Amino acid sequence: MLTTRGFFGRRPSPDEAVRLPPGQYKENGFPVLSAGPTPKIDTKDWKFTLKVGPRPVKSWTWEAFNALPQTKMHRDIHCVTKWSKFDTNWAGVTIEAILADAGLGAPTGYTLAHSFDGYTTNVPFKDLTGEQGMVATSYEGQPIAPDHGGPARLFVPHLYFWKSAKWVNALQFTERDEAGFWELRGYHIYGDPWKEQRFTGD
């Protein structure tokens, strides 16, 4: 490691420091980042589909999806662009609840989330279980704003936040771990912030 001449930096408080993965800083706002324009999605047109390989297994309308059992999660989130945001509150439907409603066990060990705008990201199935992940439909007690991924986004906060796909409309079980949009463009296949897995090979 090179010591940078003249750099002393700002330190987070000890309480904050233990919650910040390496290379991250605490952000109080909620920045928006995405690869393209924000799509306009009316909940009347919203549909979420569960797929096994190429085969659609079950789809839900907005009303049917919101009738599934609801789960709340209170978590810190970590963006690969270096900011972390503490104590965010989300609610939605766990993948276990989605599978149960479809009458399915986990068909494979890997998933690929798909979004209305064509975005994809891969998450191992085990990372979506045990209240580690869900399809979120509310943020801080309100509908998720369109630029933050509403009506619904994947929420997998123990991985870098690009894994929490905005505007999600399908979860596909895949035989192998298939790289998604950013994973094909130089970002890490798994993305654990605590191991600082930002880019391929990290």
Added chain:
Amino acid sequence: MDAVPGAKLVWQEATVARIVEETPAVKSFFLKVPEWRGFMAGQHVDVRLSAPDGYQAQRSYSIGSAPESDEVELVIEKLDDGEVSPFFHDVVQAGDAIEMRGPIGGHFTWGKRDNGPLLLVGGGSGVVPMMSILRHRMNVAPEVPAVLVYSVRHYADIIFREELFARAEKDPNFHLVLTVTRDPPADARVRSGRIDASLITDVLGYFGGAKPAHTYVCGANAFVDVASRLLLDIGVPFPTIKTERYGGDPARDAAAPVPGA
């Protein structure tokens, strides 16, 4: 050129060769990078600063230079409350070593094989990756039609001003639409006011009725939202629009883009 998946991005020591003041709040840092494997126009890098006790801060910055240049130009806006950008502005000198790795970002990029026409829309320091794309286009495919729409608050905030005017004058395939939102117009080459539907309509006129093949929009989130919505409303196809939003509380240093949140 990079964006090759599979190759690990290693931290390396770059040397600051020279520093150029672009505007009162923006400086360019020209870096010599020992093992640089090239990049695609539009990409960015991560820099890492280390204090004597081991504390480190990392930030992302867009590259303004063309891939053909032998120095990597990082263009950094000073944000007074930031941790990293004031350090660059107030402390860093030519000859200093800075750790960096990259290039990063395989989406907001342009290369010759992508062809055109190109529409580049930048707000404030969002012009930086556009400059890399424009300079690269001039080097490798000057026949590709390109329009840069560039919005800044004040005339004095125009990064690369003289170079842009010179390129617009010399290059028949390049049009510059520069607009200043908070000053009265002081220069006949500059429009006044925010980007709106009539400006976008005028801009599309440069493409002779066709739509741009690739549109790149970069700037603060609100700017990107407004600009991309105007483009969609006038019929620019959704999949042809790439965006980069300068994330982060503007009071911090988030200077460049990526996937995410």
